[in-house]
Amino acid sequence: MVTRRDLLKSAGLGALALGFSSQPVFAAGEKIVKMEALMPPPKGNRVVVCGGGWAGLTVAKYLKRENPNIDVVLIEQRPNFFSCPISNPWLANLVNLDFISYDYNQPAAKYGYRFVNDRIIAIERDRRRVYTTKGYIEYNYLVLAPGIRYNYAPWFGDNQELIRYTKLNYPPAYIPGSEHLALKRKIWEFEEGDFVITVPPGAYRCPPAPYERACMVAEVFKRNKVKGRVIILDPKDDIAPKGPGFRMAYEQVYLGIVEVVTKASIKEIDPMKKVIKTTAGDFKFADANIIPPQQAGELVWMADLIAKDKEGKPTGWADQDPLTFQAKADPNVFLLGDVISPALGVAYPKSGHHANSQGKIVAKIIASRIAGKEIKPGSLMPENVCYSMVNGSPQEAIVISVNYEYNEKENKITPRARTINDRSEALAKSTYEWARAMYRDMFS
Ligand SMILES: Cc1cc2nc3c(=O)[nH]c(=O)nc-3n(C[C@H](O)[C@H](O)[C@H](O)COP(=O)(O)OP(=O)(O)OC[C@H]3O[C@@H](n4cnc5c(N)ncnc54)[C@H](O)[C@@H]3O)c2cc1C
Known part of the structure; x- marks a missing residue:
């Protein structure tokens, strides 16, 4: 009722x-x-x-x-x-x-x-x-x-003041709207220091998105000749999905700009002092994209x-x-x-x-x-295809596609995944073709 x-x-x-x-x-x-x-x-x-x-x-x-x-x-x-x-x-x-x-x-x-x-x-x-x-x-x-x-409770309990402050000052940009505009402005106006991106714990929307976002933020820093690093704080043991593809991009395209810290579960965030305490150490940041747990x-x-x-x-x-x-x-x-x-x-x-x-x-x-x-x-x-842009100049992407099979006897669904971790310009082209086809399917 x-x-x-x-x-x-x-x-x-x-x-x-x-x-x-x-x-x-x-x-x-x-x-x-x-x-x-x-x-x-x-x-x-x-x-x-x-x-x-x-x-x-x-x-x-x-x-x-x-x-x-x-x-x-x-x-x-x-x-x-x-x-x-x-x-x-x-x-x-x-x-x-x-x-x-x-x-x-x-x-x-x-x-x-x-x-x-x-x-x-x-x-x-x-x-x-x-x-x-x-x-x-x-x-x-x-x-x-x-x-x-968004579900900030695991980090801030019911402290609405802290939640509001964090969301406003470090917008997750994981739900469409003005948060994306705010994040873009932050990145383009960033002057120097560490820019932290947090990978949420548990299930969250678009698992590869924080890793792709790190590449795109690094691309902006590179173009603007900013003395900055992008630090990814990831609670998982390793990057996933498309782990090898993202690692190669960080090491070959954005060496010295992107750093991934794995096993970094967040214990505490002080958004005012700009400090994140994790199981992999404490991190002070100049600015951040704090992506919270989700429901x-x-x-x-x-x-x-x-x-x-x-x-x-x-x-x-x-x-x-x-x-x-x-x-x-x-x-x-x-x-x-x-x-x-x-x-x-x-x-x-x-x-x-x-x-x-x-x-x-x-x-x-x-x-x-x-x-x-x-x-x-x-x-x-259902099926899934997910491209990630891992280089901005030249534009290069990687991809994962998954089909699902249902076994009635065992009442089980089995995913069959295919990943291309070798980034290429051809896959960047396919990324935009995929997006155009999806928008066409929904809108025209
Ligand atoms: C940075 C980023 C990159 C991504 N990249 C990819 C990608 O490359 N490929 C891919 O496949 N997926 C990607 N995703 C994931 C994709 O955006 C989501 O999986 C997708 O949007 C889910 O669709 P949905 O319909 O469930 O939710 P949404 O698309 O979020 O739609 C939900 C809608 O419900 C509306 N709504 C909610 N509450 C109310 C209410 N009370 N009254 C009225 N309306 C309401 C919202 O306004 C919203 O428009 C990405 C996500 C992010 C954050």
């Missing part, structure tokens, strides 16, 4: 509560009893897709492709789309902003789904309603694809669909079937993209390519179900 307090808290409305509830929105018992509907109830089958990122955009388009009669509503809080993939080359000015930003109206108009540009503040699964700040929308099927949220985005928590561990504690990631992406607790809800939990012996990567591939599968599953047919779980499997 969604309560008045939950709604206001998740809306971030606090002091604005009176203005928001000028109509009688809530009953005394705190259950929502009245809020205007944003659109009439569905006449046929309505799928509400929450989150217009890589997963949400794909599922919305492909649902309409599968069956134009499905009423598809995509709700996204941002006015425009900014791509995290290729944002690292953009930091080094290898591409311009136009290459990685897109509008939401064009695909909605072209593919025929409705686009609602608003923030989702509550989900009531028992009444099959999604609440935005302007009203509610009813659904038959719900797709939650909110991406990730499934807020909407999965709102919908109460987070997986629990054996002790009943939240794992932080969504509780879905890894073959159908259906929520275990609710057959009308699908959980897609970076929110996904590791399951059946495989940790699916939290990548845009994988999210796009999941979106196509889920569109088929929902459309088939609406048509009264079931797709056999495991007959459609």
Whole structure:
């Protein structure tokens, strides 16, 4: 049940509560009893897709492709789309902003789904309603694809002051928006000293991204002839994935500029004094890109669909079937993209390519179900391809691609990975071809 307090808290409305509830929105018992509907109830089958990122955009388009009669509503809080993939080359000015930003109206108009540009503040699964700040929308099927949220608690507990300070002064730039602009400015204005990048512990969005980012920051330092080093603090025993490819780039292209410190689990951060204490020693920095631990985005928590561990504690990631992406607790809800939990012996990567591939599968599953047919779980499997730019002059990249096979007898998923660690200009060209194809798939 969604309560008045939950709604206001998740809306971030606090002091604005009176203005928001000028109509009688809530009953005394705190259950929502009245809020205007944003659109009439569905006449046929309505799928509400929450989150217009890589997963949400794909599922919305492909649902309409599968069956134009499905009423598809995509709700996204941002006015425009900014791509995290290729944002690292953009930091080094290898591409311009136009290459990685897109509008939401064009695909909605072209593919025929409705686009609602608003923030989702509550989900009531028992009444099959999604609440935005302007009203509610009813659904038959719900797709939650909110991406990730930052989780600073392992470092700062509940010290909101410290969390706010760190996020503001050392923006992670792991969720698209102004953090990326702030990070770019920092890098280009950096004068001298150590620039630290922290690799988050546990599962996080795009595992190779911090290592690629280190190359692109080093590229800027090299071009600007800055007396600076990029220090990567990595809690893992070694760089992964594409470890040998990144190491070769650090040793051959950015020697003396990039340094990786492995087994460096963060014990303490003092963002004011600019010191990070780790299991591999203490590091003083001139500036930093502090990327924190991560969890499934807020909407999965709102919908109460987070997986629990054996002790009943939240794992932080969504509780879905890894073959159908259906929520275990609710057959009308699908959980897609970076929110996904590791399951059946495989940790699916939290990548845009994988999210796009999941979106196509889920569109088929929902459309088939609406048509009264079931797709056999495991007959459609996702895939992943991930390029990393490791040199800016000349532009060179490395790549990993992974296919997944499902063994029904053993109820196990096996990944089959292929990595090219030898960087090349041909792979840099393929990087941009891949990105163009993905943007085309979602937007034009
Ligand atoms: C630096 C970096 C580089 C990367 N490089 C690559 C790469 O080369 N290749 C690759 O495949 N992947 C890459 N990724 C990973 C990729 O960006 C993610 O895996 C992908 O964005 C996941 O898609 P998603 O749909 O799950 O989440 P997102 O794309 O984050 O979309 C989630 C959407 O939900 C919206 N949302 C959340 N809450 C609400 C709410 N309450 N109301 C309304 N809307 C809401 C958000 O605004 C957002 O637009 C990279 C990531 C980073 C950070």
